[in-house]
Amino acid sequence: MPANSKNSSILDFYGKPPLSKALPLSMQHILAMIMGVITPPIIIASIVDATLADKMMLIQIALIASGVCTLLHLYGIWKFGARLPAIFGVGFAYVPTLAAIGGQHGIEGILGAQVIGGIAMIVVGYFIQYIRHLFPPVVAGTVVLVIGLSLYDIAINYIAGGVGRESYGSLNNWIVGGITLLSVLFASQYAKGLMKLSAIIVGIVGGYVLAWALGMVRFEAVHTAPWFTAPRIMPFEMEFHAAAIVSMVVICVINSVQTIGDLSATTVGGMNRELHTRELTGGLLGNGLTTTMSAFFGALPTATFSQNVGIVAMTKVVSRYVLGLAGLFMIAAGLSPKFGALMTTIPYPVLGGATVTVFGMITMTGIQLLTKDEMSARNMTIASLALALSLGIYAVPQAIQRLPEMLQLVIGGSPIVVAAITAFTLNLLLPYKTLVDEAMEREEIARSNHDTHAIRAGRRADWQNG
DSSP: OOTTOOOOOTTSTTOOOOHHHHHHHHHHHHHHHHHHHHHHHHHHHHHTTOOHHHHHHHHHHHHHHHHHHHHHHHHOBTTBOOOSSOOEEEOGGGHHHHHHHHHHHHHHHHHHHHHHHHHHHHHHHHHHHHHGGGSOHHHHHHHHHHHHHHTHHHHHHHHHTOTTOTTTTOHHHHHHHHHHHHHHHHHHHHOOHHHHHTHHHHHHHHHHHHHHHTTOOOOHHHHHSOSOOOOOSOSSOOOOOHHHHHHHHHHHHHHHHHHHHHHHHHHHHHHSSOOOHHHHHHHHHHHHHHHHHHHTTTOOOEEEOHHHHHHHHHHOOOOHHHHHHHHHHHHHHHHOHHHHHHHTTSOHHHHHHHHHHHHHHHHHHHHHHHTTSOOOHHHHHHHHHHHHHHHHHHHOGGGGTTSOHHHHHHHSSOHHHHHHHHHHHHHHHSOOOOHHHHHHHHHHHHHHHHHHHHHHHHHHHHHHTO
């Protein structure tokens, strides 16, 4: 449907539903992503020994960058932006690499390397139209599948109360997480209309009320946060170190593969069609642009948010107006830290109970992508080895602790990196064979064995007849 068509459908990308209908649908995207946006800067701030003021600034600019990046990909500027119902923001996938760089070179080294990493993304985006055939469904689907599987521990840790917290694993946390999950399931399976589509926010509201009643909600951060703070250009100096740049370029290029997987999951799961090359090119170019520009304001690299991909796949709500409200909210939250602080009062068990179903939907979308291609022995080899190596190393990180530090940064940071490298490489190296080719090959082997058996039988008869 053309962009200038007037309609109010939440199931159409260009639809503009009434605010009363769009806002609750938008809120569940906000609630699903906001902890993911503010957690990376919190982690990195502690690693680089940032002051409290710098920590608050990193959180603030992360929210603004996430909102701006989301709007860019929803509405697009020139060739930049996917123009798809996707949420982008400061991403978890970079955290291990950023932590390693920050531990050695501080926030200055991170931001300097990030500029080069974003440029690498733009280069990949520019050439993707010529190399897209190197990312068939078996590669993209495997990456999406690993994305979903690798998020499960995040959801469970959230339900348990958040790693490192005193109440981790307590009965109250599991009760709140369980009630939240049951509320999501009930609304998604038994409710109708808007309530059904807003199942995640229904669960979050129910879990939040219960958590508040149990004394798990704290408002101190809201009281102390200022009402308005403007972002600054170049709040930190930039430093350029070769090892940091190499590590950042590698993770940024690998993240481009994750972007391919997430955008493919968005169109397949939410729009029932394949991803167009123009959308993929715009997505990669836009992500590279925002990653580069964000560094000049102190924001960390941006990426697609897989949990929001899962929401789109589950609800089929693809209106960019709905997701655009989420982008505007993130910008407002960044400009008004008090507004953002209110969202951070949502306890981890509530977020975990609400998102575990979403992460499961991402996994199923990956399987759906995989089955778009023939599950030949070749493709099953690619997918199975990528899964085994990525999740195996993820489960036993100490297995690579004696490898060179650079290699640890690349393959130890995220199972998505290992899965992407493995699937991509095997797809290039293994000879292409269809199911028909493999069936003919088996028939040829069987025929050859039969001929050999007949020859041996004839020789045996000749010997017996002397």
